[in-house]
Amino acid sequence: xxxxxxxxxxxxxxxxxxxxxxxxxxxxxxxxxxxxxxxxxxxxxxxxxxxxxxxxxxxxxxxxxxxxxxxxxxxxxxxxxxxxxxxxxxxxxxxxxxxxxxxxxxxxxxxxxxxxxxxxxxxxxxxxxxxxxxxxxxxxxxxxxxxxxxxxxxxxxxxxxxxxxxxxxxxxxxxxxxxxxxxxxxxxxxxxxxxxxxxxxxxxxxxxxxxxxxxxxxxxxxxxxxxxxxxxxxxxxxxxxxxxxxxxxxxxxxxxxxxxxxxxxxxxxxxxxxxxxxxxxxxxxxxxxxxxxxxxxxxxxxxxxxxxxxxxxxxxxxxxxxxxxxxxxxxxxxxxxx
Amino acid sequence: xxxxxxxxxxxxxxxxxxxxxxxxxxxxxxxxxxxxxxxxxxxxxxxxxxxxxxxxxxxxxxxxxxxxxxxxxxxxxxxxxxxxxxxxxxxxxxxxxxxxxxxxxxxxxxxxxxxxxxxxxxxxxxxxxxxxxxxxxxxxxxxxxxxxxxxxxxxxxxxxxxxxxxxxxxxxxxxxxxxxxxxxxxxxxxxxxxxxxxxxxxxxxxxxxxxxxxxxxxxxxxxxxxxxxxxxxxxxxxxxxxxxxxxxxxxxxxxxxxxxxxxxxxxxxxxxxxxxxxxxxxxxxxxxxxxxxxxxxxxxxxxxxxxxxxxxxxxxxxxxxxxxxxxxxxxxxxxxxxxxxxxxxxxxxxxxxxxxxxxxxxxxxxxxxxxxxxxxxxxxxxxxxxxxxxxxxxxxxxxxxxxxxxxxxxxxxxxxxxxxxxxxxxxxxxxxxxxxxxxxxxxxxxxxxxxxxxxxxxxxxxxxxxxxxxxxxxxxxxxxxxxxxxxxxxxxxxxxxxxxxxxxxxxxxxxxxxxxxxxxxxxxxxxxxxxxxxxxxxxxxxxxxxxxxxxxxxxxxxxxxxxxxxxxxxxxxxxxxxxxxxxxxxxxxx
Numbered sequence: 067x068x069x070x071x072x073x074x075x076x077x078x079x080x081x082x083x084x085x086x087x088x089x090x091x092x093x094x095x096x097x098x099x100x101x102x103x104x105x106x107x108x109x110x111x112x113x114x115x116x117x118x119x120x121x122x123x124x125x126x127x128x129x130x131x132x133x134x135x136x137x138x139x140x141x142x143x144x145x146x147x148x149x150x151x152x153x154x155x156x157x158x159x160x161x162x163x164x165x166x167x168x169x170x171x172x173x174x175x176x177x178x179x180x181x182x183x184x185x186x187x188x189x190x191x192x193x194x195x196x197x198x199x200x201x202x203x204x205x206x207x208x209x210x211x212x213x214x215x216x217x218x219x220x221x222x223x224x225x226x227x228x229x230x231x232x233x234x235x236x237x238x239x240x241x242x243x244x245x246x247x248x249x250x251x252x253x254x255x256x257x258x259x260x261x262x263x264x265x266x267x268x269x270x271x272x273x274x275x276x277x278x279x280x281x282x283x284x285x286x287x288x289x290x291x292x293x294x295x296x297x298x299x300x301x302x303x304x305x306x307x308x309x310x311x312x313x314x315x316x317x318x319x320x321x322x323x324x325x326x327x328x329x330x331x332x333x334x335x336x337x338x339x340x341x342x343x344x345x346x347x348x349x350x351x352x353x354x355x356x357x358x359x360x361x362x363x364x365x366x367x368x369x370x371x372x373x374x375x376x377x378x379x380x381x382x383x384x385x386x387x388x389x390x391x392x393x394x395x396x397x398x399x400x401x402x403x404x
Numbered sequence: 405x406x407x408x409x410x411x412x413x414x415x416x417x418x419x420x421x422x423x424x425x426x427x428x429x430x431x432x433x434x435x436x437x438x439x440x441x442x443x444x445x446x447x448x449x450x451x452x453x454x455x456x457x458x459x460x461x462x463x464x465x466x467x468x469x470x471x472x473x474x475x476x477x478x479x480x481x482x483x484x485x486x487x488x489x490x491x492x493x494x495x496x497x498x499x500x501x502x503x504x505x506x507x508x509x510x511x512x513x514x515x516x517x518x519x520x521x522x523x524x525x526x527x528x529x530x531x532x533x534x535x536x537x538x539x540x541x542x543x544x545x546x547x548x549x550x551x552x553x554x555x556x557x558x559x560x561x562x563x564x565x566x567x568x569x570x571x572x573x574x575x576x577x578x579x580x581x582x583x584x585x586x587x588x589x590x591x592x593x594x595x596x597x598x599x600x601x602x603x604x605x606x607x608x609x610x611x612x613x614x615x616x617x618x619x620x621x622x623x624x625x626x627x628x629x630x631x632x633x634x635x636x637x638x639x640x641x642x643x644x645x646x647x648x649x650x651x652x653x654x655x656x657x658x659x660x661x662x663x664x665x666x667x668x669x670x671x672x673x674x675x676x677x678x679x680x681x682x683x684x685x686x687x688x689x690x691x692x693x694x695x696x697x698x699x700x701x702x703x704x705x706x707x708x709x710x711x712x713x714x715x716x717x718x719x720x721x722x723x724x725x726x727x728x729x730x731x732x733x734x735x736x737x738x739x740x741x742x743x744x745x746x747x748x749x750x751x752x753x754x755x756x757x758x759x760x761x762x763x764x765x766x767x768x769x770x771x772x773x774x775x776x777x778x779x780x781x782x783x784x785x786x787x788x789x790x791x792x793x794x795x796x797x798x799x800x801x802x803x804x805x806x807x808x809x810x811x812x813x814x815x816x817x818x819x820x821x822x823x824x825x826x827x828x829x830x831x832x833x834x835x836x837x838x839x840x841x842x843x844x845x846x847x848x849x850x851x852x853x854x855x856x857x858x859x860x861x862x863x864x865x866x867x868x869x870x871x872x873x874x875x876x877x878x879x880x881x882x883x884x885x886x887x888x889x890x891x892x893x894x895x896x897x898x899x900x901x902x903x904x905x906x907x908x909x910x911x912x913x914x915x916x917x918x919x920x921x922x923x924x925x926x927x928x929x930x931x932x933x934x935x936x937x938x939x940x941x942x943x944x945x946x947x948x949x950x951x952x953x954x955x956x957x958x959x960x961x962x963x964x965x966x967x968x969x970x971x972x973x974x975x976x977x978x979x980x981x982x983x984x985x986x987x988x989x990x991x992x993x994x
Contacts, residue, residue, distance in 0.1 A: 104568050105624025109537070161537075163530040167769065175772055204533075205565060208526070232773060249871045270623045274615060277625055281610040284629045285636070288447060 070117035097243030102268030158199030573662035599650030653717035819915035834979030855891030
């Protein structure tokens with residue numbers, strides 16, 4: 067298998083990297099939407115993060131990558147079959163192709179078995195494959211609407227419910243949904259956008275030095291992938307340790323009342339719709355505090371995630387051109403400084 | 405000489421015959437140079453080749469096939485053909501699963517040739533893009549889409565995500581080969597472009613290529629990465645350890661030039677036509693490195709000089725559209741990658757709506773329960789199988805059907821002439837933005853045709869994106885004559901294209917109805933407009949005529965009647981009223 071580009075070797079794009087790390091630490095954030103031009107390293111970053119995470123343990127041969135110890139029973143009774151054996155696999159990374167059919171995504175009746183032996187068997191789809199890993203959808207705004215609905219529903223509930231072709235099956239499908247898209251090619255419906263936890267705007271790096279560095283690193287990686295990865299090994303270990311420590315710390319991170327109030331005031335100030343935004347804002351702030359190694363969420367944690375968590379939830383006046391980001395930054399500056 | 409060439413290029417890009425021939429010959433030499441590179445360095449991804457079908461392209465493809473095994477993607481291919489899958493016919497015949505191997509796995513490191521790439525479905529394009537990310541087979545797209553009509557922005561039907569991943573972009577449009585050899589059925593001499601110059605290793609190739617990409621207005625960082633890969637590959641094939649200046653020039657011509665969105669800033673652009681060779685001769689040596697370029701400059705290239713050299717090489721392949729739009733004072737728009745809307749194919753998507761007989765494949769999905777139900781009552785008539793299972797024949801197969809909601813495209817044809825044009829345009833822009841803001845409900849797309857002076861312009865190609873509409877409508881010129889006929893003609897063309905995509909077009913015309921520019925054949929203005937209006941009526945495309953004349957006049961109602969459109973007088977135009985009129989008309993079609 068080809069080595070993935072090291073996560074820490076990605077030049078710039080700090081906002082995207084921060085959002086992905088937060089999603090890796092706190093899966094309940096509910097996915098990351100990356101808006102931006104092509105060739106900005108979106109898919110590279112997501113792939114790199116998936117490859118970076120330490121391998122996970124599964125029940126050998128389970129088609130849903132069940133964890134050996136989990137309260138949720140597997141629909142195929144894999145644990146009973148496998149006994150105490152465990153298997154180590156890399157964290158799954160599923161790239162959902164744009165033209166994927168619903169069959170392929172949700173899973174369907176196993177055609178082979180049905181026709182040849184008459185057996186009714188479920189053929190798991192991409193959602194099963196992505197369980198406990200990442201599901202990446204490039205150009206999500208071009209995906210058919212009913213598929214986007216379905217994906218977001220599964221991503222939030224963590225369960226894939228199949229009721230079709232005489233099958234009635236539900237299986238775990240917990241994954242970090244990462245969507246990307248270019249708003250110039252068609253927009254995502256606002257009610258779908260709202261379901262994503264974080265939203266990132268990536269821009270092509272304009273600094274010529276950064277661009278040269280990117281080209282150089284890609285070139286070095288092309289020619290000597292092993293040597294290149296070795297160069298970033300220490301940095302990669304640091305990120306892995308940071309994620310592991312943050313995951314452990316996260317349940318213990320406290321959110322003081324003053325921060326809860328600040329979050330509410332911030333959401334009101336920018337006119338972000340719904341409770342979901344507020345909840346995401348606080349969860350993101352908590353994940354940031356955990357990543358920073360703190361036990362208490364501070365105002366600056368909240369400030370650093372405000373744009374990520376709220377940017378895509380603001381009521382838009384079509385004829386008003388003021389960017390959402392600018393409005394949030396203004397509100398943050400007023401409230402957090404005060 | 406330079407100034408002359410510049411003037412010639414900007415004034416009449418298509419007519420400068422010897423220059424155009426030289427440029428075409430240079431492109432042919434470059435296309436030949438690309439073949440060994442792509443065969444040796446699969447990490448380049450592949451080639452996007454724009455060329456009409458014909459002998460030139462055939463000879464190029466033959467040359468390609470001599471380097472590596474080439475497989476053509478059959479036009480009937482679906483996703484199963486790429487990845488393999490269950491061979492239903494063989495499975496039924498044999499009574500046990502029979503797999504069909506996928507094209508991608510079969511090819512290994514061969515070359516996948518995609519003819520008629522402009523017809524490539526989005527799902528296949530996405531699959532190919534994913535395969536490129538996993539270092540799958542090299543992909544060569546043969547794009548046969550015709551060059552855009554004057555006044556229309558080149559719109560690219562192939563998904564950008566795929567094109568982006570192909571390092572080399574070539575254009576063989578207008579290339580001619582010696583007729584004698586073609587007649588005799590011989591292969592003409594193939595002289596690939598051979599970069600010449602100082603072959604000492606360059607210190608900072610990454611820096612030079614990245615700087616050149618910025619200067620050419622290429623936003624994606626993938627372009628310089630590809631260019632550097634290509635430079636390395638070329639140096640390697642030459643037996644050198646690292647890229648030298650000529651390698652960078654080749655990379656610039658193959659990778660950076662075709663992606664340019666503007667001419668390099670600063671001094672006058674370097675034209676490829678600096679030294680036109682006799683046009684009758686087969687592929688010339690190297691017209692884009694001027695022979696007078698001093699050798700001592702190349703001996704000790706400092707980084708800026710080298711970047712200039714790279715830019716100069718790239719200028720040879722900058723698409724003519726960029727020069728064209730620059731000469732008109734328009735910013736080059738990046739084509740936004742085809743249709744975003746769902747195709748109206750009722751067997752692939754939408755709400756389920758029953759089944760019909762037919763074999764799955766090409767997107768149609770098997771309805772298993774229905775298939776078994778069909779087969780069940782006939783079991784007694786068929787010889788029983790040894791294992792006692794159902795016998796299913798090809799006739800029993802049922803596929804699912806779906807209904808998809810018709811999506812609409814509203815095409816505004818706006819009179820941008822005269823003194824009232826500014827308000828009219830502003831209100832139309834407002835209406836477009838309001839319509840797009842609610843587009844997610846109806847999956848509606850909006851386009852804008854503006855007509856003024858002597859011609860009509862597709863100012864906003866059909867889009868669902870508010871962001872794009874805002875950007876492209878920001879600088880729309882107004883004033884001048886009123887060529888209603890031209891406006892109607894372009895609007896009709898856009899509408900017919902939209903209908904071909906399976907969408908329902910609606911044309912909204914905003915004018916006072918008084919034409920004052922004759923058409924190309926010299927027909928009087930009003931008569932030409934009426935003729936175009938009648939042509940529109942025969943197509944059956946729905947239209948609304950919004951008459952913004954200050955006082956009632958006969959021309960408006962006459963035009964509306966000729967095109968069979970309702971006549972809506974709105975002397976005081978405002979965005980909300982326009983949207984209301986459009987909505988009424990949309991309800992009538994859906």
